[in-house]
Amino acid sequence: MPEAFRSSILHCLSDPGEAASSSAVEYFEDGLLLVEDGDVVEAGPADVLLSKLPEDTRVTDYPGGLIVPGFVDCHVHFPQLDIIASYGEQLLDWLNRYAYPAEARFADPDYAREVADVFVEQMLANGTTTALVFGTVHPHSADAIFEAAAARNMRLIAGKVLMDCNCPAELRDEAAGGMTASRALIEKWHGKGRLGYAITPRFALTSTPGQLQAAGQLAAEYPDVWVHTHLAENRNEVDEIARLFPERASYLDVYDHFGLLRERAVFAHCLHMNDSDRASMAAKGGAAAFCPTSNLFLGSGLFDLPAMRAAKIRCGLGTDVGGGTSLSLLRTASEAYKVLHLQEHALPVSRALYLATLGAAEALYLDDCIGNFLPGKEADFVVLDPTGSSLTARRVAAADTVDEKLFALIMLGDDRNIAATYVRGRRQSVATSPDA
Ligand SMILES: [Zn+2]
Numbered sequence: 001m002p003e004a005f006r007s008s009i010l011h012c013l014s015d016p017g018e019a020a021s022s023s024a025v026e027y028f029e030d031g032l033l034l035v036e037d038g039d040v041v042e043a044g045p046a047d048v049l050l051s052k053l054p055e056d057t058r059v060t061d062y063p064g065g066l067i068v069p070g071f072v073d074c075h076v077h078f079p080q081l082d083i084i085a086s087y088g089e090q091l092l093d094w095l096n097r098y099a100y101p102a103e104a105r106f107a108d109p110d111y112a113r114e115v116a117d118v119f120v121e122q123m124l125a126n127g128t129t130t131a132l133v134f135g136t137v138h139p140h141s142a143d144a145i146f147e148a149a150a151a152r153n154m155r156l157i158a159g160k161v162l163m164d165c166n167c168p169a170e171l172r173d174e175a176a177g178g179m180t181a182s183r184a185l186i187e188k189w190h191g192k193g194r195l196g197y198a199i200t201p202r203f204a205l206t207s208t209p210g211q212l213q214a215a216g217q218l219a220a221e222y223p224d225v226w227v228h229t230h231l232a233e234n235r236n237e238v239d240e241i242a243r244l245f246p247e248r249a250s251y252l253d254v255y256d257h258f259g260l261l262r263e264r265a266v267f268a269h270c271l272h273m274n275d276s277d278r279a280s281m282a283a284k285g286g287a288a289a290f291c292p293t294s295n296l297f298l299g300s301g302l303f304d305l306p307a308m309r310a311a312k313i314r315c316g317l318g319t320d321v322g323g324g325t326s327l328s329l330l331r332t333a334s335e336a337y338k339v340l341h342l343q344e345h346a347l348p349v350s351r352a353l354y355l356a357t358l359g360a361a362e363a364l365y366l367d368d369c370i371g372n373f374l375p376g377k378e379a380d381f382v383v384l385d386p387t388g389s390s391l392t393a394r395r396v397a398a399a400d401t402v403d404e405k406l407f408a409l410i411m412l413g414d415d416r417n418i419a420a421t422y423v424r425g426r427r428q429s430v431a432t433s434p435d436a
Pocket of ligand 1: 075076077230268320323
């Protein structure tokens with residue numbers, strides 16, 4: 001027996017582009033989303049669909065709301081939740097001063113489990129139903145985030161970090177041991193329910209050539225696991241890579257050389273790249289995570305979305321917490337708009353939605369199962385609530401179109417504007433404030 005959800009409904013069918021192509025989105029002012037056994041049956045106009053349904057179909061109404069697909073976060077570090085908003089450094093100093101000490105605390109499996117649970121709750125409170133997640137070097141960090149996601153039936157990809165040089169001794173593994181641990185985690189978690197494994201070298205600066213090579217071999221052995229790393233985030237980092245790998249044409253070429261540039265490889269940041277890198281990334285099927293709050297907060301640079309999309313690279317938004325400053329994809333899209341505006345590019349609201357939903361699903365090679373409401377996709381969705389704050393209520397009341405309404409929610413909204421988050425058709429209970 002299907003279940004129905006009635007509200008305004010908006011989803012993307014493809015990338016609306018900088019010109020906001022109207023054929024790329026579908027909008028139902030009074031819409032109905034039909035769900036059965038956790039999958040989308042159909043989305044369409046309420047009056048048409050209701051007349052076809054059995055009279056006793058359960059209909060949940062969200063008057064004044066807006067149903068959109070669950071948000072997808074293409075790059076985030078759950079062990080950095082407790083150092084979000086730490087003052088004053090750029091990438092390499094920030095890692096040493098904040099990130100590495102925070103990650104060292106994950107030697108304690110109980111602490112890892114506690115943070116994983118809070119992290120997943122926070123994601124759901126922000127309407128995020130899928131993410132590609134960094135753990136720490138400790139294998140039990142991956143266990144912790146997978147257990148937390150599995151308990152809520154979330155589609156989530158994660159991995160244990162590989163890191164065997166240029167970092168504190170307590171956070172180092174070594175090439176062979178890191179691969180043994182990663183292989184065991186792949187066998188344990190990859191493809192279990194909705195979970196997927198990502199081979200996760202932190203970046204080329206903290207892995208020896210031997211470890212990068214072993215990671216590439218593991219990736220070749222498991223073509224359907226993901227690869228997740230950082231690329232060309234910060235100028236000093238890029239210079240350091242050039243010094244360490246003088247024989248390689250570029251930072252991206254380091255990963256390519258070791259077999260880590262391929263389909264299902266997702267690279268966070270991609271700020272300092274040239275056209276030849278972009279062509280190579282597109283040809284090999286690599287994807288980019290656009291992390292605007294992090295790029296601004298750490299002073300890293302500006303992501304060139306039009307150049308990436310012109311090269312036909314898959315792109316989605318990433319929050320990059322804790323270098324990023326919010327787990328909210330609404331806030332992240334707001335900063336993406338400003339990053340593009342600074343470069344004299346547009347980010348129409350429909351394209352912002354695309355980058356947080358279908359585009360992100362494409363970047364993760366998950367668009368066959370999530371990202372919009374086509375029949376048969378998994379029913380992960382969010383109900384946006386304009387009345388979440390008095391200011392959004394006032395601003396949205398003055399909006400004439402759905403684009404204007406959603407743009408205001410992106411610019412002004414946050415977790416207060418998430419009325420409900422559904423994972424495979426099931427409403428998740430989320431605590432959004434200490435007294436909730
Ligand atoms: Zn990151």
